[in-house]
Amino acid sequence: MELGTLDQISESEKKGFVSLVQRYLSDKGEQIKWEKIQPPTNKDVVPYEDLEPAPSDPAATKALLDKLVVLKLNGGLGTTMGCTGxxxxxxxxxGQTFLDLIVQQLExxxxxxxxxxxxxxxxxxxTDEDTEQILKKYKDSSLDIITFKQSQYPRIVSEDVMPWPSKGKTDKDGWYPPGHGDVFPALVNSKVLDKLVAQGKEYVFIANADNLGATVDLKILNHLVKHKNQYCMEVTPKTLADVKGGTLISYEGRVQLLEIAQVPEEHVGEFKSIDKFKIFNTNNLWVNLKAINRLVLEGALQMEIIPNPKEVSGVKVLQLETAAGAAIRFFDNAIGINVPRSRFLPVKATSDLLLVQSDLYTVKEGSMIRNPARKSPHNPIIDLGPEFKKVGSFMERFKAIPSxxxxxxxxVVGDVWFGRDITLKGKxxxxxKADKIVIPDSTVLENKLVTPGPSYADI
Structure with a gap:
């Protein structure tokens, strides 16, 4: 394709972008044959409880950890929750941020x-410039912090499939980061991977920066090193809240990620079933660094392309993205590990913020510790209305987070305000909707429907 002038990006980025567009236009991606899908075995997806204990000897544990790098996907902005940066x-x-907790864990x-x-x-x-400024607060930390940038690709104008910057849109709106599948080529192209391998590092643990459950797990690392697994995806049991999440399948003798976008329309209901597809991808990934290097240099990581149509400044554009989890089928001896739900604690919205700020959790050494008084393995289902969507308004509406x-x-629907020392139980x-509601201090609500007025109805 004709690129025009794209001087803002490197040759490797131009090459990656052209390859992605050519693959998208040729549309030669293999379609999943539904009848070939097999449920994964315990060899494909290892139950967490079947893993051997981590070494008890501190020297052996140190040797294990010295093979490891922790990589957090830090490309997202807080705009959905009304934050900048x-x-x-x-x-x-x-008062601690995601980054504060991550740094504390590793220290x-x-x-x-x-x-x-x-x-x-x-x-x-x-996020790069802001992050570099923020990292100055850790200048006295003993932790070695390395940053590198995801690729920058031009948005494509849908009308004529031309790069938008080559048509004059050269500011930030003309570009996009092409999904977290780009982590692999970006590691290689930035030379960060070479630096890590030279330090004796063998595995990278990749996770979303907003997943507070994604801490270093010595049992998992020990298993991968011992069994020479090049790639591991942490999966966890699916609930009705996770029905759209990708799942692992066995397909033609290899473990593979199946996303809802790949599912034929007539099988979508089956895909969403928690009876047939019992697990979903947490996006906690453990990957061998030398295997990443080899596959990137061979051009072998041909992950499924996710077309993401958008409208920016009145122009219909297309972003072509890839997902890191889809790379599992290209690595040798790749596995899933079925981990406890505690390793998946993402904060995508203020409803998640309510969970992690509540008495359900305490923080110990940077890690979220669940309250043992909670007997159910599942967290409460929280549905806050649009009045709570932005972090600022969320904090205003709670004098204190309820128990x-x-x-x-x-x-919660409509204009609702919470006092202090409130306890919520059951449903x-x-x-x-009809009028403002203020829940008074020290109220206990158990299985109640609250509407404007002095009394509460039972549910």
């Missing part, structure tokens, strides 16, 4: 074992 600097608990780990697990941040052009250890579900619905 990288999402990783939103305060999530006790504690390295101090305990005398290891040197570095933190690597994959920024996008949207929710015994809550099953909460639905609670607060419906303020």
């Amino acid at each position: 990288p999402k990783s600097v939103i305060e999530v608990r006790d 504690v780990l390295n101090r305990k074992y005398g290891s040197n697990v570095p933190l690597v941040l994959l920024n996008s052009f949207n 929710i250890v015994y809550l099953e579900s909460l639905k 609670v619905v607060i419906d303020a």
